Amino acid sequence: MKIQILGAGALGSLFGALISLAGYKVVFVARGKQFEALKKGLKISGILNLELKVQATDKPEDADLSFITVKAYDTENAVKQLSKVNAGIVCSLQNGIGLENIISEYFENFVRGVTTYAANLADFGHVVFAGKGYTYLGDWKGKGAKVVAEVLNSSGMKAEVVEDVERRVWIKAAINAVINPITALCRVRNGAIVEREDLWIVAEALAEECEKVLKAKGYELNLKEEVARVAKMTALNRSSMLQDVERGKRTEIDFINGAFVKEAKKLGIDCKINEMIWRMVRAVGST
Numbered sequence: 001m002k003i004q005i006l007g008a009g010a011l012g013s014l015f016g017a018l019i020s021l022a023g024y025k026v027v028f029v030a031r032g033k034q035f036e037a038l039k040k041g042l043k044i045s046g047i048l049n050l051e052l053k054v055q056a057t058d059k060p061e062d063a064d065l066s067f068i069t070v071k072a073y074d075t076e077n078a079v080k081q082l083s084k085v086n087a088g089i090v091c092s093l094q095n096g097i098g099l100e101n102i103i104s105e106y107f108e109n110f111v112r113g114v115t116t117y118a119a120n121l122a123d124f125g126h127v128v129f130a131g132k133g134y135t136y137l138g139d140w141k142g143k144g145a146k147v148v149a150e151v152l153n154s155s156g157m158k159a160e161v162v163e164d165v166e167r168r169v170w171i172k173a174a175i176n177a178v179i180n181p182i183t184a185l186c187r188v189r190n191g192a193i194v195e196r197e198d199l200w201i202v203a204e205a206l207a208e209e210c211e212k213v214l215k216a217k218g219y220e221l222n223l224k225e226e227v228a229r230v231a232k233m234t235a236l237n238r239s240s241m242l243q244d245v246e247r248g249k250r251t252e253i254d255f256i257n258g259a260f261v262k263e264a265k266k267l268g269i270d271c272k273i274n275e276m277i278w279r280m281v282r283a284v285g286s287t
Ligand code: KPL
Pocket: 095, 118, 175, 176, 179, 180, 190, 230, 234, 237, 238, 239, 240, 241
């Protein structure tokens, strides 16, 4: 079985490494400095310490399974390229809301995944495996979730096929809507959210608005508790948005807080704090 990672950044490279260590043939699709570095090899540190030779390319190839791990704003570009080859089952593990319609348009078998695995890019070609997690997978269009779960589980990663993947996408995005912008704006690790009173007050305000949106969509949960749990569990992690801001890269804020603000408007829910934070991150990042 040939597996392709479209967007071999931090998370994509970690998944690619773990899957190739299990014996699967894996192709890493990357761009720029990451592509150049991967041609020389991939270093993993943190929970695992190893270096491996990988097959790197800058264009998608035919594959039996293609993971999409590009940034949310690159989705359209990436799927257009991917649609030119035989992509096989397509599985998105991206953060953010609203990517599903774009991907479904191009492929017959589309699996949406939500993962809590954590990875940071220490340098081009060097990924820090920062946290083991869980991956939930659901068939969004056609079939494939079972196959993806088998690949991940046989690679030593915990994965499960679920019926409510859309709910899980929204809940993950809500957690991201609280942790990511605060850590990016204040340049702190995730743990600071629960350790510093000032930050927790902002976190609570964001969480209250997002929870109202979730509730109106029929997704009940105590978001503050969930945010506190994730912030403690990933205390030492630098959120993906903090990493983007530190590198002067565009952030995924439009697909996280921006998506909550748009949904809140449709539902007639006040979401002003998310809107302020959304605009502040846009101003800080290179949007
Ligand atoms: O998903 C994450 C991210 O950084 O994007 C969290 C859960 C906040 C972990 O860092």
